[in-house]
Amino acid sequence: MRISALAAEAGLPVATVKFYLRERLLHAGTATSATQAAYDESHVRRLRLVRALLGPVGLTVQQARTVLALVDEPGDDLYATLGRAVSALPPAAAPPGDASDPFPRARAALDTLGQVYDPDFPAVAQLEGALAAAESAGMPISAERLAHYGRVLSDVAEFDLARMPGEPHAAVEYTVLGTALYEPVMLALRRLAHQDAAVRRLRGDPPPVE
Amino acid sequence: MRISALAAEAGLPVATVKFYLRERLLHAGTATSATQAAYDESHVRRLRLVRALLGPVGLTVQQARTVLALVDEPGDDLYATLGRAVSALPPAAAPPGDASDPFPRARAALDTLGQVYDPDFPAVAQLEGALAAAESAGMPISAERLAHYGRVLSDVAEFDLARMPGEPHAAVEYTVLGTALYEPVMLALRRLAHQDAAVRRLRGDPPPVE
DNA sequence: ATGATTGGATAGTGCTACTCTCCAATATTA
């Protein structure tokens, strides 16, 4: 398969495929001569993945390159790789503040939830940023709400983790893509659940008992 | 308070404040002469809100203007306003497909969950896009996972809705800002719950019983 | 053998969120 066939298969301009090759989002084809290379099914799949990451998921080319590199080559330490890969996904994390207590809001939150607080987890910075944003916009998150969200999302995490493949390569792909692709699904479901609940209430259905 | 004091208070360059004025993200001050205007505490608060929307939440100027306009002036139909405001938030929705069944994946999903399917809910298009992205990237969402996420997020929706203020103005602000600002918190909590669960397992703690 | 296609490199485009520069009118300060 030559580049024009590959581009047609993926529904992309040839120039864009060349761009992804240059940016190392797509592996090179096998050269058959000085000015020709052959592409196969793996390139088609990869292009679909790249489009998903750059489009709906909303990664930058830089972020996508990082994520794809980790999926391609998970290192020896699986959990470190998972952490690094997930932290390459948006949203951007908050920069650490005061050295003695860089993420005070996140620390307090995790204490409340009874979860491990480790400032080296990239998601801690992300939580700090999100809590700080809510606070600075004048809508701080109550402890009650935090506790509720935390309970619910631990539930989701257990579900996801129970389905993680054992093989490292597959585990990284599952975790990264699961995070990148399923998070938007969760958000859409939350919004729809809001609508659904609101409509039921408008119709006069009683709110569900606790 | 003059513009330079306002900018200093908010920690922004004067040029940026002027830019927000021009873009109608910030209401004008009260003119005290041809070349002077006075700003007050409401401008400081608004700037904080604008920064939160443009920064951590990741809205474009256009989207922020739409959201802020609806917060400022909720119309008569509260639920329509809520829908319009929330649909101005990212991520972008999928364009409708075939006219007879524009969002097949979302329809099937909502049927499974026993929720109302109304193609006019903007979040339906968003769900369709997210499901399509997962599918095209080679990680379609199983019915089991969908059911689980749906259950969990209905729980969140009930919690949120129970705390929505009754007064329209406040309700729009609560819903829009709650969606924009709390969603990142939820995502960070999910990632942390994953880490927490993974760490516990590494330590040899038994997985929780169902 | 002749026109199309290729990989590769360089430059250009369109968009966005600022940021800079100017200006005449007005404040502030010496």
Next chain:
DNA sequence: TAATATTGGAGAGTAGCACTATCCAATCAT
């Protein structure tokens, strides 16, 4: 009062990003 600084307002400029277009010599396809 005179010199200096600041203001609101408008237009142009900038930097970053994801492409997209153009060139080129080498090589295919017919």
